Amino acid sequence: AQSVTQPDIHITVSEGASLELRCNYSYGATPYLFWYVQSPGQGLQLLLKYFSGDTLVQGIKGFEAEFKRSQSSFNLRKPSVHWSDAAEYFCAIYTGTASKLTFGTGTRLQVTL
Amino acid sequence: NAGVTQTPKFQVLKTGQSMTLQCAQDMNHNSMYWYRQDPGMGLRLIYYSASEGTTDKGEVPNGYNVSRLNKREFSLRLESAAPSQTSVYFCASTLTARGVNTEAFFGQGTRLTVV
Numbered sequence: 001a002q003s004v005t006q007p008d009i010h011i012t013v014s015e016g017a018s019l020e021l022r023c024n025y026s027y028g029a030t031p032y033l034f035w036y037v038q039s040p041g042q043g044l045q046l047l048l049k050y051f052s053g054d055t056l057v058q059g060i061k062g063f064e065a066e067f068k069r070s071q072s073s074f075n076l077r078k079p080s081v082h083w084s085d086a087a088e089y090f091c092a093i094y095t096g097t098a099s100k101l102t103f104g105t106g107t108r109l110q111v112t113l
Numbered sequence: 114n115a116g117v118t119q120t121p122k123f124q125v126l127k128t129g130q131s132m133t134l135q136c137a138q139d140m141n142h143n144s145m146y147w148y149r150q151d152p153g154m155g156l157r158l159i160y161y162s163a164s165e166g167t168t169d170k171g172e173v174p175n176g177y178n179v180s181r182l183n184k185r186e187f188s189l190r191l192e193s194a195a196p197s198q199t200s201v202y203f204c205a206s207t208l209t210a211r212g213v214n215t216e217a218f219f220g221q222g223t224r225l226t227v228v
Contacts, residue, residue: 009153034216043203044156044219090155092217094207100171101146101207101217105155 002027004093006104013081014112021076021107023065023091032094033074035065038106039087047089050074061085086111115139119204119220126194126227134189134223136204144207145187146171146217147179149200156203162187163209194227201225 003026013019025031032051036044048059055067065076074091091104117138126132138145143164148156148171158171162181176198178190187206191198201224205217 006155043221044217046216049216094217100158100161100169101144101205102158103148103156105153 002031002093002100002102004091004102004104006089006091006107008107009105010108010110012110012112015083016080019076019078019081019085019109021089021091021109023074023076023104025072025074025091025093027072027093030069033065033067034092034094035059035063035074035076036090036092036103037061037087038090044090047076081109081111083111083113085109117204117206117218117220119202119223121223122221123224124226126191126225128195128227130194131190131192132194133191134202134204134225135186136188136220137186138204138206138218139185140206140208140218141184142206142208142215142218143184144209145181146205146207147177147187147189148203148205149173149198150203150222151200159189159202194225196227199225199227 005024034049035047038044047063050067088106088108090106094101120135146161147159150156157173160179162168165184180188201222204220207217208215
């Protein structure tokens with residue numbers, strides 16, 4: 001069965017510091033992978049997605065993620081975090097054959113000034 | 114272009130009452146989903162529908178029923194609400210075409226409290 005794991009429940013970084021949020025997936029073939037962000041009381045916004053091709057994908061708000069098949073990972077990165085990046089981040093996997101979209105449990109990012 | 118529209122936005126139910134959450138999308142998507150979001154548990158899939166006329170159980174289907182009324186609409190019904198169903202519910206949709214699918218588009222959520 002497909003699944004995603006986000007091992008970090010809560011991360012705190014200083015404004016201007018770099019950020020990496022971890023996501024590991026379990027699926028036999030190449031999955032479709034996504035990162036979403038949710039601000040408090042809001043819906044989910046897509047940051048970026050990986051379907052195939054270049055393993056380094058660029059997203060909105062200066063985020064990027066790298067697909068590493070050998071490590072079954074799709075980690076989200078940002079070189080310099082802004083206070084407005086404080087939110088909850090979700091990794092998700094979609095396997096086309098099952099038409100099922102599964103989310104990780106999320107990582108809450110706190111940014112200190 | 115409205116995207117994914119959920120109604121209502123807020124609801125308070127008494128234990129044992131029933132209600133239906135409505136979801137509609139205007140993007141001609143074929144797949145639709147219902148999730149619940151609880152603190153520390155992320156989004157858990159309740160039911161999904163890969164196409165009109167089909168529905169499948171997700172991780173947490175107990176206590177819920179769904180109807181894919183047509184391609185646009187996918188409703189979630191609580192027949193006898195329980196306090197454990199207090200949550201924020203999200204509807205989402207995606208398009209699958211020739212083996213490729215788009216990202217999921219989400220509604221704004223329904224905050225349900227069962228007392």
